[in-house]
Amino acid sequence: MITKTLKTGIFIIAVASFSFVGAQEKVADKKHKSEKMFLQLDKNSDNLITLEEFKSLMMKDESKKERYENRFTELDSDKNGTLDREEYKVAFGDNRKKQTSSIKVEKKKE
Template structure:
């Protein structure tokens, strides 16, 4: 039991140390990726992503249209019907954080199984 606790603590400490040490670099890379993605979706170059532009780039299956529209509305925090670079970048970062949390949770579950 103590060994499992020590293993868990070491893994979490290593993850936290790595995350803290490279957080600034990750933010910059993440922002660059978000900006690149934003520009690829903004096909009319008006510095905003409309629902039609968002659907055109994100919807590969017509059955997912409602899901895509819900995601767009969630990201559109000022509810003006378009996504600014700031809204898009924030959503991009939040999605990345959510994925990291899921990975960490799975890692913790795997450790508990050992």
């Protein structure tokens, strides 16, 4: 006969494993959304996003043109006029939370 403690332990392990699987699915879904958005922005399928491609999908209001141009310039870390997959991942992918949290830490130190 299985003791109450053992039953409770098995139940906790089962719940924890389902939670872990759910968290992994959320991460995979986020990566998928990020990749899908990159492909939508990359109109000519050259694995690079130009300023015009970026503005064509992102900019809904013409009055915000300068704001989107400035944002694109910030994201273009190598300053070559295009966003590659790595630059895009840093801005919109998994690393976004890590990047923003490190920026907050740097600001607090100053």
